[in-house]
Amino acid sequence: MDVDITKELCLQKLQGIGILHVATVDEDGRPQVRCVSAIHYEPDAIYFYTARGKSFARQLEASGWVQMEGMTKYKEMIRLSGKVKKADDQQKWKDKVFEEQPYLINVYPGNTREIGVIYEIRNATIEWFWLGTHPIERRYFTTGNAQWKPKGYQISDECIACGTCETVCPEGAIDEGEPFVIRQNNCLQCGNCFEHCPVEAIIKL
Amino acid sequence: MDVDITKELCLQKLQGIGILHVATVDEDGRPQVRCVSAIHYEPDAIYFYTARGKSFARQLEASGWVQMEGMTKYKEMIRLSGKVKKADDQQKWKDKVFEEQPYLINVYPGNTREIGVIYEIRNATIEWFWLGTHPIERRYFTTGNAQWKPKGYQISDECIACGTCETVCPEGAIDEGEPFVIRQNNCLQCGNCFEHCPVEAIIKL
Numbered sequence: 001m002d003v004d005i006t007k008e009l010c011l012q013k014l015q016g017i018g019i020l021h022v023a024t025v026d027e028d029g030r031p032q033v034r035c036v037s038a039i040h041y042e043p044d045a046i047y048f049y050t051a052r053g054k055s056f057a058r059q060l061e062a063s064g065w066v067q068m069e070g071m072t073k074y075k076e077m078i079r080l081s082g083k084v085k086k087a088d089d090q091q092k093w094k095d096k097v098f099e100e101q102p103y104l105i106n107v108y109p110g111n112t113r114e115i116g117v118i119y120e121i122r123n124a125t126i127e128w129f130w131l132g133t134h135p136i137e138r139r140y141f142t143t144g145n146a147q148w149k150p151k152g153y154q155i156s157d158e159c160i161a162c163g164t165c166e167t168v169c170p171e172g173a174i175d176e177g178e179p180f181v182i183r184q185n186n187c188l189q190c191g192n193c194f195e196h197c198p199v200e201a202i203i204k205l
Numbered sequence: 206m207d208v209d210i211t212k213e214l215c216l217q218k219l220q221g222i223g224i225l226h227v228a229t230v231d232e233d234g235r236p237q238v239r240c241v242s243a244i245h246y247e248p249d250a251i252y253f254y255t256a257r258g259k260s261f262a263r264q265l266e267a268s269g270w271v272q273m274e275g276m277t278k279y280k281e282m283i284r285l286s287g288k289v290k291k292a293d294d295q296q297k298w299k300d301k302v303f304e305e306q307p308y309l310i311n312v313y314p315g316n317t318r319e320i321g322v323i324y325e326i327r328n329a330t331i332e333w334f335w336l337g338t339h340p341i342e343r344r345y346f347t348t349g350n351a352q353w354k355p356k357g358y359q360i361s362d363e364c365i366a367c368g369t370c371e372t373v374c375p376e377g378a379i380d381e382g383e384p385f386v387i388r389q390n391n392c393l394q395c396g397n398c399f400e401h402c403p404v405e406a407i408i409k410l
Contacts, residue, residue: 019276021226021228021238021274022238023226023228023236023237023238024236025230025234025235025236029230029234029268029270030230030268030270030272030286031228031229031230031236031237031238031270031271031272032228032236032272033226033227033228033236033238033272033273033274033284034274034282034284035274035276035282051393051394051395051396051397052395052396052400053358053394053395053396053397053399053400053409054393054394054395054396055356055394063234063235065234065235065236066236067235067236067237067238068238069226069238069239069240071224071240077239077240079238079239081235103336106339107336107339107341107375107376107393108375108395109375112373112374112375112395112397115375115395115396115397115400116395131308131312134311134312136312151260153258168317169317170312170313170314170315170317170320171312188256188259188312189256189258189259189260190256190257190258190259190313190317190320190321191256191257191258191259191320192256192258192317192320194258195257195258195320204258
C-alpha cells in the first residue's frame with residue numbers, strides 16, 4: 001500500500017489529537033503515564049508545561065527521557081520519543097501555552113502558573129503505526145539529530161529459503177528470495193517467523 | 206464537591222474508553238507507551254493480549270510493572286498500575302478477547318493468534334483525576350492486595366498557621382487550622398505551597 005506519511009504530517013496529526021499520553025519512569029524504575037494537553041508545537045520542537053512540584057517533573061528531571069503517544073480519529077497510533085530539556089525562554093512558551101489553551105487559567109489562576117516549567121523536545125524519534133489495514137503499516141522518522149534504534153526482526157543469510165516464515169506471518173509481510181525478506185513497513189514485530197524458522201536464521205533486532 | 210466515584214465505576218469507565226495507553230520501561234530504562242484495545246475486564250482482574258515477540262512483551266517479562274491510562278469522554282483521567290503475570294488459562298482468555306474484538310482476526314488471522322500471550326493484572330492501584338472542575342478532583346483506589354504509595358504534599362506540625370500556603374494554592378485546596386490542612390482530593394500536587402512555606406513545614410510525600 002502506498003502511504004503518504006511524513007514526519008511533518010505526524011507532528012500535525014499529534015497536534016490534532018490534542019491530548020497526548022506521556023510516559024516516564026518513576027524513582028522505583030516503574031512506568032508512569034498521564035494525559036497532557038498543555039503542549040505547543042513549533043516546526044522544529046515541541047514544548048509542554050507541567051508544575052515543578054509534580055512527580056511528573058521530578059521524573060523528567062531525573063532522566064529526561066519521555067515518550068508521548070496518541071491515536072488519531074482515523075486510528076493511527078503516533079508516538080514520539082526524546083530527551084527533554086528546560087526551554088530557554090520559559091516566560092514566552094508559558095504564556096503561549098496559556099494563550100492557546102484558556103482552560104489552563106482555570107487550573108492555574110493568576111500568578112500560580114509560575115509554579116510551572118516548560119520542557120522542550122528538539123531531537124525525537126517518531127513512530128507511525130496503523131492497524132486499520134491488512135497488512136498493517138508502520139513508518140519511522142527522526143527530527144533534529146535523533147538516532148533511530150532498529151526494532152523487530154530481520155532474516156539473515158543463514159536463510160535456507162524453505163518458506164516457513166512466509167506461511168506463518170499473520171500479515172503476509174514476508175517476500176520470497178535468498179534470503180527471504182521481511183517488509184519492515186508491514187511487520188507487526190510479533191515474532192512468529194522467529195519462533196518457526198527451522199534454522200534460526202531470523203535475528204531479533 | 207461530592208463525587209460518587211468508586212473503583213468499580215473506574216473499571217467500568219476504563220472499559221468504556223476501549224483503547225488504553227499502556228506504559229512500560231524498556232531495556233535501556235526508558236519509558237514506552239502504546240495503545241492497547243485487546244483487553245478483557247472481569248470484576249476482579251484485567252486481561253490483555255499481546256504477541257510474545259513484541260518488545261512490549263519482553264518489557265513485561267523483564268519487570269512485570271505496567272501502568273495503563275485512558276481519558277473518558279467526560280475528560281476524566283483514569284490510570285491503573287500493577288504487576289502483570291501470565292494468565293493461567295491462556296486459551297480461554299485468548300478466545301474471549303478475539304470473540305469480543307472481531308477486528309483482531311484481521312490482524313492475527315487463522316492460527317497466528319497463537320503467537321499471543323495473555324497477561325493478567327489482579328492487584329492494582331487506580332487513580333481517578335478530573336481537571337474539569339475547580340478545584341480539581343482526584344481519588345485513589347486499590348484492588349486485591351495492592352498497596353497505595355502516598356503522593357503529593359502534607360503540612361506537618363511545624364506549621365505556624367501564617368496562611369501563606371492557602372493564598373498561593375491554585376486550587377484553593379488548603380484549609381485553615383493548626384496545622385493548616387491540604388484537602389488531598391482537591392490537590393494538584395503542583396508544589397506551590399511547598400515552595401512558598403516560610404518555615405519549610407510542608408513535606409513532599
